[in-house]
Amino acid sequence: xxxxxxxxxxxxxxxxxxxxxxxxxxxxxxxxxxxxxxxxxxxxxxxxxxxxxxxxxxxxxxxxxxxxxxxxxxxxxxxxxxxxxxxxxxxxxxxxxxxxxxxxxxxxxxxxxxxxxxxxxxxxxxxxxxxxxxxxxxxxxxxxxxxxxxxxxxxxxxxxxxxxxxxxxxxxxxxxxxxxxxxxxxxxxxxxxxxxxxxxxxxxxxxxxxxxxxxxxxxxxxxxxxxxxxxxxxxxxxxxxxxxxxxxxxxxxxxxxxxxxxxxxxxxxxxxxxxxxxxxxxxxxxxxxxxxxxxxxxxxxxxxxxxxxxxxxxxxxxxxxxxxxxxxxxxxxxxxxxxxxxxxxxxxxxxxxxxxxxxxxxxxxxxxxxxxxxxxxxxxxxxxxxxxxxxxxxxxxxxxxxx
Ligand SMILES: [Fe+2]
Numbered sequence: 001x002x003x004x005x006x007x008x009x010x011x012x013x014x015x016x017x018x019x020x021x022x023x024x025x026x027x028x029x030x031x032x033x034x035x036x037x038x039x040x041x042x043x044x045x046x047x048x049x050x051x052x053x054x055x056x057x058x059x060x061x062x063x064x065x066x067x068x069x070x071x072x073x074x075x076x077x078x079x080x081x082x083x084x085x086x087x088x089x090x091x092x093x094x095x096x097x098x099x100x101x102x103x104x105x106x107x108x109x110x111x112x113x114x115x116x117x118x119x120x121x122x123x124x125x126x127x128x129x130x131x132x133x134x135x136x137x138x139x140x141x142x143x144x145x146x147x148x149x150x151x152x153x154x155x156x157x158x159x160x161x162x163x164x165x166x167x168x169x170x171x172x173x174x175x176x177x178x179x180x181x182x183x184x185x186x187x188x189x190x191x192x193x194x195x196x197x198x199x200x201x202x203x204x205x206x207x208x209x210x211x212x213x214x215x216x217x218x219x220x221x222x223x224x225x226x227x228x229x230x231x232x233x234x235x236x237x238x239x240x241x242x243x244x245x246x247x248x249x250x251x252x253x254x255x256x257x258x259x260x261x262x263x264x265x266x267x268x269x270x271x272x273x274x275x276x277x278x279x280x281x282x283x284x285x286x287x288x289x290x291x292x293x294x295x296x297x298x299x300x301x302x303x304x305x306x307x308x309x310x311x312x313x314x315x316x317x318x319x320x321x322x323x324x325x326x327x328x329x330x331x332x333x334x335x336x337x338x339x340x341x342x343x344x345x346x347x348x349x350x351x352x353x354x355x356x357x358x359x360x361x362x363x364x365x366x367x368x369x370x371x372x373x374x375x376x377x378x379x380x381x382x383x384x385x386x387x388x389x390x391x392x393x394x395x396x397x398x399x400x401x402x403x
Pocket of ligand 1: 154206207210275289291
């Protein structure tokens with residue numbers, strides 16, 4: 001099974017350290033239950049980390065009223081932006097100092113949660129953000145971190161990593177340490193039911209990508225396979241319902257659960273070429289992460305079809321509840337077509353208009369470097385394969401063929 005140094009390293013790390021699943025709350029008023037837990041764990045001066053949209057649209061009113069009624073001294077940091085920067089995190093650390101905060105309570109998507117992770121760690125570790133960036137750099141225990149995930153896709157609520165942009169170097173910095181894992185997380189259907197359609201689709205397809213890339217990773221284990229397969233099943237079944245019927249709380253909860261399990265799977269196995277390429281596309285054109293992944297996913301599935309035929313066939317049988325072994329190649333093909341249909345049903349476009357042919361070489365170079373250093377992929381890509389995929393993203397042809 002182990003055929004790459006990265007797979008070996010990840011599997012060795014899984015043996016030495018398996019991150020715990022954070023305690024989670026789902027459903028109506030899950031955010032209040034999380035706040036109650038935080039308070040009863042001894043935190044009375046939280047910094048709420050969020051964005052101005054959520055705050056100004058009253059999504060935090062119930063939470064703030066509850067904390068006030070319980071006698072908490074709350075500080076609010078509302079300056080989270082997509083792709084948060086060192087400057088944003090630095091401002092959050094100042095807010096922690098000014099408010100003499102004893103905990104961090106993030107409400108938002110991956111950007112808020114990632115920024116909150118680094119704020120909580122940086123405020124107890126006497127290191128610059130540049131020195132804190134990297135793997136296993138957190139010495140002191142961070143401030144207690146509680147997170148409310150307002151999108152279902154990022155998985156950041158259950159991962160040991162954060163990504164922060166450095167506007168000086170124009171690079172994304174990875175912060176990886178088990179100490180970044182939140183203490184507890186909430187998926188509050190009162191908030192999730194207000195997620196707009198394109199965000200529902202993009203973040204849901206991102207979560208599905210996490211699950212599939214984990215399921216096909218060479219660093220997979222029986223435990224990660226189980227979580228990833230369950231995530232695929234939940235997302236394929238419930239994402240179209242959540243997209244069509246935004247108020248459907250059960251569908252929202254099931255997609256959130258799928259996202260959570262996918263996040264827990266990929267934090268142990270790492271990801272694959274969909275993410276390796278999409279990160280570069282987002283860096284070049286500021287394309288939303290979920291959208292870039294959703295467009296790339298069917299292409300990378302076709303690239304992997306021969307190498308991962310059995311894997312895809314297994315997922316197809318999970319989805320059809322068919323215990324009959326059947327013809328693996330047919331089942332794998334059916335799985336890929338199922339993902340095409342799912343993407344169509346939630347309004348994912350077949351192409352990305354911004355991608356420019358003149359950037360193909362740089363995107364391919366950086367994507368292959370990211371995959372080499374971070375992912376245990378089942379089949380290696382060449383630069384020409386990435387170019388074929390990018391070309392299909394420009395032309396809108398999902399049924400791309402590889403030589
Ligand atoms: Fe992702």
